[in-house]
Amino acid sequence: MSTINETHDATLRSWVESANAAGTDFPIQNLPFGVFRRKGSNEAFRGGVAIGDQILCVAAEHRAGAFSGEAAAAAANCAGPALNAFMAMGPGACSALRLALSRALRAGSAQTEKLRACLVPQAQAEYAVPAEIGDYTDFFASIHHATNVGKLFRPDNPLLPNYKWVPIGYHGRGSSIGVSGQSFPRPQGQKMPPGAERPVFGPSKRLDYELEMGIYVGVGNALGHPIPIADAERHVFGLALLNDWSARDIQAWEYQPLGPFLAKSFATTVAPWIVTLEALAPYRVEWTRAAGDPPPLPYLDSPAARARGAFDVRIETWLETAQMRASGAAAVSLSHSTMKHAYWTVGQLVAHHTVNGCNLQPGDLFGSGTLSGPTAGEEGSLLELSVGGKQAIALGNGETRAFLEDGDCVILRAWCEREGYARIGFGDCRGTVLPAVE
Amino acid sequence: MSTINETHDATLRSWVESANAAGTDFPIQNLPFGVFRRKGSNEAFRGGVAIGDQILCVAAEHRAGAFSGEAAAAAANCAGPALNAFMAMGPGACSALRLALSRALRAGSAQTEKLRACLVPQAQAEYAVPAEIGDYTDFFASIHHATNVGKLFRPDNPLLPNYKWVPIGYHGRGSSIGVSGQSFPRPQGQKMPPGAERPVFGPSKRLDYELEMGIYVGVGNALGHPIPIADAERHVFGLALLNDWSARDIQAWEYQPLGPFLAKSFATTVAPWIVTLEALAPYRVEWTRAAGDPPPLPYLDSPAARARGAFDVRIETWLETAQMRASGAAAVSLSHSTMKHAYWTVGQLVAHHTVNGCNLQPGDLFGSGTLSGPTAGEEGSLLELSVGGKQAIALGNGETRAFLEDGDCVILRAWCEREGYARIGFGDCRGTVLPAVE
Numbered sequence: 001m002s003t004i005n006e007t008h009d010a011t012l013r014s015w016v017e018s019a020n021a022a023g024t025d026f027p028i029q030n031l032p033f034g035v036f037r038r039k040g041s042n043e044a045f046r047g048g049v050a051i052g053d054q055i056l057c058v059a060a061e062h063r064a065g066a067f068s069g070e071a072a073a074a075a076a077n078c079a080g081p082a083l084n085a086f087m088a089m090g091p092g093a094c095s096a097l098r099l100a101l102s103r104a105l106r107a108g109s110a111q112t113e114k115l116r117a118c119l120v121p122q123a124q125a126e127y128a129v130p131a132e133i134g135d136y137t138d139f140f141a142s143i144h145h146a147t148n149v150g151k152l153f154r155p156d157n158p159l160l161p162n163y164k165w166v167p168i169g170y171h172g173r174g175s176s177i178g179v180s181g182q183s184f185p186r187p188q189g190q191k192m193p194p195g196a197e198r199p200v201f202g203p204s205k206r207l208d209y210e211l212e213m214g215i216y217v218g219v220g221n222a223l224g225h226p227i228p229i230a231d232a233e234r235h236v237f238g239l240a241l242l243n244d245w246s247a248r249d250i251q252a253w254e255y256q257p258l259g260p261f262l263a264k265s266f267a268t269t270v271a272p273w274i275v276t277l278e279a280l281a282p283y284r285v286e287w288t289r290a291a292g293d294p295p296p297l298p299y300l301d302s303p304a305a306r307a308r309g310a311f312d313v314r315i316e317t318w319l320e321t322a323q324m325r326a327s328g329a330a331a332v333s334l335s336h337s338t339m340k341h342a343y344w345t346v347g348q349l350v351a352h353h354t355v356n357g358c359n360l361q362p363g364d365l366f367g368s369g370t371l372s373g374p375t376a377g378e379e380g381s382l383l384e385l386s387v388g389g390k391q392a393i394a395l396g397n398g399e400t401r402a403f404l405e406d407g408d409c410v411i412l413r414a415w416c417e418r419e420g421y422a423r424i425g426f427g428d429c430r431g432t433v434l435p436a437v438e
Numbered sequence: 439m440s441t442i443n444e445t446h447d448a449t450l451r452s453w454v455e456s457a458n459a460a461g462t463d464f465p466i467q468n469l470p471f472g473v474f475r476r477k478g479s480n481e482a483f484r485g486g487v488a489i490g491d492q493i494l495c496v497a498a499e500h501r502a503g504a505f506s507g508e509a510a511a512a513a514a515n516c517a518g519p520a521l522n523a524f525m526a527m528g529p530g531a532c533s534a535l536r537l538a539l540s541r542a543l544r545a546g547s548a549q550t551e552k553l554r555a556c557l558v559p560q561a562q563a564e565y566a567v568p569a570e571i572g573d574y575t576d577f578f579a580s581i582h583h584a585t586n587v588g589k590l591f592r593p594d595n596p597l598l599p600n601y602k603w604v605p606i607g608y609h610g611r612g613s614s615i616g617v618s619g620q621s622f623p624r625p626q627g628q629k630m631p632p633g634a635e636r637p638v639f640g641p642s643k644r645l646d647y648e649l650e651m652g653i654y655v656g657v658g659n660a661l662g663h664p665i666p667i668a669d670a671e672r673h674v675f676g677l678a679l680l681n682d683w684s685a686r687d688i689q690a691w692e693y694q695p696l697g698p699f700l701a702k703s704f705a706t707t708v709a710p711w712i713v714t715l716e717a718l719a720p721y722r723v724e725w726t727r728a729a730g731d732p733p734p735l736p737y738l739d740s741p742a743a744r745a746r747g748a749f750d751v752r753i754e755t756w757l758e759t760a761q762m763r764a765s766g767a768a769a770v771s772l773s774h775s776t777m778k779h780a781y782w783t784v785g786q787l788v789a790h791h792t793v794n795g796c797n798l799q800p801g802d803l804f805g806s807g808t809l810s811g812p813t814a815g816e817e818g819s820l821l822e823l824s825v826g827g828k829q830a831i832a833l834g835n836g837e838t839r840a841f842l843e844d845g846d847c848v849i850l851r852a853w854c855e856r857e858g859y860a861r862i863g864f865g866d867c868r869g870t871v872l873p874a875v876e
Contacts, residue, residue: 134612134613135611135612135613137699138696140696160694160695161630162630162637162691162692162694165628165636165637166628166637166691166692168692168695168696168699169696169699170608170609170696170697170698170699171608171609171610171611171699171703172609173573173609173796174572174573174612175572175573175661175796175797175798175799175802176661176795176796176797178661184661184662184795185662185795187794187795188664188793188794188795189793189794190603190604190735192599192600198603198732199600199603199604199735201735201736201737223613223614223616223622223704223705224622224623224704224872224875225875226626226875247794250794253600253604254600254604254606255695255696255697256598256600257598257606257693257697258576258578258606258607258608258693258697258698259608259693259695259696259697259698260608260696260697261575261606261607261608261609262790262791262793262794262796263794265609265791265794265796266661266662266794266795266796267661267795294636297628297637297639298639299639352700353700353703355626355627355700356625356626356627356685356688356700356701356703356704357614357622357623357625357626357704357705357875358611358613358614358700358703358704359613359614360613361613364613434662437662437663437664437795
């Protein structure tokens with residue numbers, strides 16, 4: 001587990017002035033990685049680091065020869081259109097590059113002029129999914145989400161018997177993962193209307209978002225060789241926002257007995273930036289279970305995971321409707337919560353995923369599952385906010401929503417803060433629903 | 439849909455003498471594609487075509503300049519370690535290469551000597567998974583399997599209400615797909631013993647195979663652009679044997695509500711050879727539904743799919759235990775059936791998978807689902823053969839099996855035959871269970 005070091009020092013300031021502004025997602029204490037190019041260009045996508053309102057092009061930095069040793073080797077692996085090779089190097093290389101970047105970007109650094117030429121304004125950039133994602137797995141790690149959704153189907157018995165024992169997950173679709181800014185047509189499919197005798201076909205009427213954190217795998221494991229819980233975090237590169245779009249009506253009809261399929265596979269949106277586990281070190285908190293809940297089975301338990309296993313990542317959903325855009329109104333907040341309420345830690349997800357011998361590969365992506373919190377206002381989906389679609393919520397401009405309408409743009413945001421440390425953010429994860437193609 | 443042409447002529451003979459032997463899987467009418475290298479070498483894997491007991495190295499053929507035009511362009515795309523680029527060219531290019539190969543390999547071909555130098559004996563070869571599989575989807579297309587398994591859980595109501603409407607499928611794990619010859623440790627995981635109050639952890643005691651056909655995608659589709667049923671087969675490259683290994687005890691405890699996960703993700707085995715849709719043209723048969731079953735919804739229905747939508751691929755499972763190997767005894771047959779009993783056609787699977795806008799990519803893999811037939815002896819898994827493990831089957835050498843034991847090698851075989859046409863086979867798909875790593 002990463003420890004706190006000089007890169008987390010809250011007093012550090014950067015020669016990139018915008019990184020010192022209050023409220024920026026990307027102060028010098030963050031240094032998240034992504035893949036970008038100049039907007040509208042046919043340049044190759046390559047690795048970059050967000051700093052204030054700029055991106056430091058790591059490939060250009062590498063060509064400029066600013067770093068040496070392990071940091072330089074790591075920078076070289078950021079030059080391509082996906083970060084997999086860098087991710088595969090493991091936390092040591094990632095930490096070396098972070099330290100080199102931190103020192104080079106600090107106010108007064110001797111490398112200021114060399115690196116200034118490697119900056120691209122974020123306003124002039126476009127992004128790609130930051131890794132070639134071999135496999136994408138979606139978990140179900142919030143007991144509050146599982147309970148909220150379970151209540152809609154089984155009011156007296158919302159949680160299934162396996163929930164407190166098994167970090168429930170399922171395989172997701174990799175091909176339709178897109179980066180923030182993604183838009184997609186409303187999915188069509190089969191739905192069984194209440195009381196109907198046969199299904200109907202048409203556009204989903206119960207289209208929803210799910211507020212999740214994505215977890216990128218760094219170092220993989222060989223087939224047949226589980227990752228022990230004590231080593232699990234060494235296989236994690238970092239976290240990013242993820243929207244697991246869901247068509248509830250398609251899901252309700254298709255999901256028995258083999259789980260969600262077309263209800264999810266039409267699109268998944270990730271943020272451009274991956275915040276490394278090291279950057280998150282100051283915001284780790286104790287992982288606990290409610291009194292009376294069973295202890296995790298030994299392969300899911302470790303003292304270190306308990307002591308600082310959880311991440312206090314504050315998460316929010318915002319909605320910008322077509323009407324708001326047309327009228328120049330700002331997006332409205334739908335919910336806010338924190339990742340620390342998750343029932344399973346990131347390390348437990350890794351240990352569970354591999355305990356049967358399944359191999360993870362660098363760049364693989366996990367979704368946390370919808371990160372609803374324990375109290376009202378912390379629901380991570382419209383299904384929960386509208387109580388299964390029965391209580392449409394007011395947006396404050398006269399509009400209401402039970403589920404998403406065409407033109408709706410969902411914006412996920414996240415950040416960490418703790419007294420004595422910088423506020424760091426994850427960058428927006430935006431996605432827009434287009435009309436169905438009929 | 440591919441039509442019958444000169445490459446299917448049953449009277450064709452090859453100058454590769456072993457291709458003319460009765461019972462070979464690989465006569466000149468077959469010409470399946472795979473990826474291989476010389477066993478134990480550090481050569482690059484490259485594309486090849488099975489002919490008798492030989493492999494024609496397509497890359498070597500291309501360097502020798504035997505073909506021209508579209509066939510040469512297709513051959514060039516077979517030179518790499520995966521067939522994706524060739525698959526992406528579509529059925530026209532595949533057909534052009536098949537025709538050129540058929541002519542060049544016929545007895546009396548002027549290219550005999552040029553191509554003889556491009557042969558590698560199969561006995562000296564090793565194989566790789568023939569495509570980079572971006573996403574793997576497993577379907578549930580046999581109503582007989584769904585009914586057999588459903589009966590174990592719900593004797594009075596074995597089929598769920600959606601089965602006859604929805605081609606049920608779920609996303610599978612891509613990273614653990616291996617080629618025939620794969621061996622893997624018995625998976626460990628959580629299981630809930632009957633009557634127990636809490637789960638236990640340990641090796642699966644109910645390890646099973648599933649006899650499936652794999653379906654490789656050729657040309658993909660863009661996100662948001664469904665593939666109409668009438669075009670669906672133009673997006674399919676070919677079929678191959680697939681073993682969807684399954685840990686029934688892990689599955690029973692984990693699969694609600696999101697479907698199978700660790701019960702499947704430890705290994706999936708595919709055969710080395712992909713038989714193209716064109717090679718299968720003579721063995722297509724009418725697709726029908728039982729009287730009283732609902733017609734497919736319009737997006738899953740087409741006259742062409744009904745007329746010749748099904749594949750009469752004969753499928754078999756064989757078991758070779760460690761004791762059989764030690765005693766020199768032959769493997770025993772466990773079951774035999776045909777793919778034509780599938781409730782959904784390959785074209786319907788493609789149309790359904792994309793109807794929500796999900797994008798397929800060249801080299802993506804579908805599993806058909808366990809292809810059990812309607813009568814006893816046609817069960818595609820031990821779960822069915824042993825009636826949920828309650829009636830162990832006799833292997834004829836004094837051994838019995840309810841589920842797989844360590845050392846068991848499962849061998850899947852398939853072939854097509856029809857009067858007036860050649861018998862073509864799919865090559866063995868073998869996989870072996872190793873002891874759990876505890």
